[in-house]
Amino acid sequence: MSDFRFFINMLAFNVGLATVISAIPQASANHHAGILTAHFDHILGTSMDLKIIAHTFEMAEKAEKVVLEEIKRLGYILGSFDSSSEFSRWQKTMNEVIPVSAELHSVLQSFDLWNKKTDGLIQSAAEEVNQLWVKASMNNELPSKDQLDAVVSKANQSHWELGEGTATHLTDAALRLHSFAKSFIMDHASEKAMNEVGVEGLVINIGGDLMVKGNYTEKIAITDPRNSSENAEALAIIQVSNKAVATSGGYRRGVDINGVRYSHVVDPRTAIPAQEVISSTVIHSDASTAGALATAFNVLPIEEAKVLASTIPGVEFLLIDRAGQMTTSEQWSTQFISTENEVAQSAISMVHLKEKVWNTNQELVINFELARFEGRFRRPFVAVWVEDENHKPIRRIALWYNKPRWLPDLRSWHAAQRASEIDLASITGATRPAGNYSLVWDGKNDAGQYVNQGKYTVFIEAAREHGTYQLIKQEMNFDSKPKDQVLPGNEEITSASLAYRNK
Numbered sequence: 001m002s003d004f005r006f007f008i009n010m011l012a013f014n015v016g017l018a019t020v021i022s023a024i025p026q027a028s029a030n031h032h033a034g035i036l037t038a039h040f041d042h043i044l045g046t047s048m049d050l051k052i053i054a055h056t057f058e059m060a061e062k063a064e065k066v067v068l069e070e071i072k073r074l075g076y077i078l079g080s081f082d083s084s085s086e087f088s089r090w091q092k093t094m095n096e097v098i099p100v101s102a103e104l105h106s107v108l109q110s111f112d113l114w115n116k117k118t119d120g121l122i123q124s125a126a127e128e129v130n131q132l133w134v135k136a137s138m139n140n141e142l143p144s145k146d147q148l149d150a151v152v153s154k155a156n157q158s159h160w161e162l163g164e165g166t167a168t169h170l171t172d173a174a175l176r177l178h179s180f181a182k183s184f185i186m187d188h189a190s191e192k193a194m195n196e197v198g199v200e201g202l203v204i205n206i207g208g209d210l211m212v213k214g215n216y217t218e219k220i221a222i223t224d225p226r227n228s229s230e231n232a233e234a235l236a237i238i239q240v241s242n243k244a245v246a247t248s249g250g251y252r253r254g255v256d257i258n259g260v261r262y263s264h265v266v267d268p269r270t271a272i273p274a275q276e277v278i279s280s281t282v283i284h285s286d287a288s289t290a291g292a293l294a295t296a297f298n299v300l301p302i303e304e305a306k307v308l309a310s311t312i313p314g315v316e317f318l319l320i321d322r323a324g325q326m327t328t329s330e331q332w333s334t335q336f337i338s339t340e341n342e343v344a345q346s347a348i349s350m351v352h353l354k355e356k357v358w359n360t361n362q363e364l365v366i367n368f369e370l371a372r373f374e375g376r377f378r379r380p381f382v383a384v385w386v387e388d389e390n391h392k393p394i395r396r397i398a399l400w401y402n403k404p405r406w407l408p409d410l411r412s413w414h415a416a417q418r419a420s421e422i423d424l425a426s427i428t429g430a431t432r433p434a435g436n437y438s439l440v441w442d443g444k445n446d447a448g449q450y451v452n453q454g455k456y457t458v459f460i461e462a463a464r465e466h467g468t469y470q471l472i473k474q475e476m477n478f479d480s481k482p483k484d485q486v487l488p489g490n491e492e493i494t495s496a497s498l499a500y501r502n503k
Contacts, residue, residue: 036060043071044182045081046207052199053216059198066196067204070189077103078181087177094168100167103184108160108167110180114292121296123268125155125173130266135274137262143371148271155268164439168175179295183244183287203494210245211287217241225249225279225320232440235326236318244287249279267299274299276321283316301352302327311498358443358450359480363503365398365440368460368472368496371491379431380464380492384439385414387457394445395419396458400431409463412471416459443478453479464490472496 036052050067054060079085086104114122126406132151143151154173161168190204190211201216212218218241221234238245247255250263250273263273282295284290293315294324297305302319309315309329319327370380381401388394401407408414440457443450462474470492474485478500487496 030219034060036206038064040068040382041438044075044079044086044185045204046279048207049205051203052193053201054196055198055200063193063196063199063202067189067193067202069408071185073102074181074185074188077101077106078177078184080176080178080181087181087281090167090169094172095168095170096169097163098165099165099369102165103188104168105162105165106191107177107180107184108162108173110184110292112162112289113175114180114288114296117311118292118296120156120269121267121299122292123155124175124177125159125171126266127174127176127267128155128270128273129172130264131264132271133255133264133266137257139215140257142257143271149208149345150273152269155271155412166390172469178289180288182206182209183246183291186244186383202328209287209291210240212240212243212245214242220245221282222247222318223279226324227440233237233442235320238283240283243283243285244290245281245283246287246290246294247279247281248298249277250274261300276301277305277319278322279318279320281318284312284314289315308371342485356453358453360443361503362478362480363442363446364476365438365460365499365501366458366460367436367438367499368487369436369494370434370462371492371494378465378467379433380462380467381407381410381431383410383461385413385459386441387416387417388451391453391457394451395441396446397439397441409427409464409465410461411469411471412459412461447465460487460493460496464492468492474498478499 016235034054034057036050036054036057040048040050040052042232048071050064051061052063052067054063062366075082075085077086079087084353086101090098090100090104097161111122128151132143132147139344153172155405157173159169159171159175161170186204186206186209192200194201194213195200199214201214202212203213203216203218210218217239219237219239222234222236222238224232227233247267250265253264254273255262255264263275265274266272266432267274277298277300280294282290282297284293293309293312295321296308297317301306305319306318306327306329309317316329316332318329318332321327360479366384368488370382382398383396383400384398385393386395386397393453396417399410401410445451455475455477457473457475459468463469468491470490472487472490472493475489476483476485476498482501485498485499487498489495
């Protein structure tokens, strides 16, 4: 069963934002439908957010079950890290004509097709190149030319030969089906759910790649690759119906060698990580096409990416280079809604200009670490917000939880927000595992207006089911003078700090 769910007529309450792309609720189903939302961890090695629009809760629940069963079934066939999967068992064979399932045959065939379309850029053995760079990072030394040449030679071979319902494994190179397997699974799982009685629409988001189906339009916020904060302002907001959206970028994953960051997205033809483009987002009606092109566009020079896109009908894209320059397809504007910056510019006019308002070139960075415990343990619920000198909540920054009935366990948060009307969809998200997190307060209140300069208190609250309750709070004077503040840790939040700084 899902960690949490709601079924609300004419209201999409989206929880669990994706790492690269985050879905924003947008209801467009007819008045007969309600919306079930659910979040799952450990799906294809990542997390999944699911939204089903159906006539009844029971119909939506049945469709949810169909999605999970199809993902499980296809995972046993296409899984790269499951030694018992059909793909893994097939990889252990060599030079044998092996009968394979239609699903595995289709994914291998897709790799062949896109390998040809991209002149070898899409390559299942790119994993060989990634492993070389991981080893180089461990040694803190760049790969030598001989090592690069050797891995290019090993990766750029024909790794299989397909027959009628058969596949012959030809090399010992490390192979992964990640991008095409995920796209294939998303497409088939969503189609199965859409065939269920009473289902009108569906949104499936696995690890930041989305598929939107049926009578529904989804608003999607595209993450700014130059800002790693969990709640950083969106670079742009688009709206999508009956299409897939895929993003590729190395700004959050990669390796460090001698203080330099190298992307995990590599060109298998040269064994060199992506350099020019730091993020590529592609919209297309076919999930495999969107996923393949997002990867290709992340590696290709921008002009070559535009040429490739021109050969495939229906492709829309947004590319961001290292300088922050955006390049889009000609029809991208038909998907585009707005940027957060435009909202901010309109909102500031509503502030009394005689007051000394927040310096728009500054921000507060809130860093904290969720504690790690040995063995099995439940993730904590976390709330982060800001109050003014009158103890009034003026900005809700984050709320991570899984079931609404446990929200009162966040005692300070619950007491602070009871008297306030707020759209929780804008701040809620799934619980997070142990580790370090960074959030940003841009100086705006919940209405999107910049607050006045002055003293405000930052709250970080954590509560764990069958665990402890902890609260950290710190007052800080926001007067345009940059400053840092280290906060005392506790059992749930081992460390925390505030950095009021220039952007």
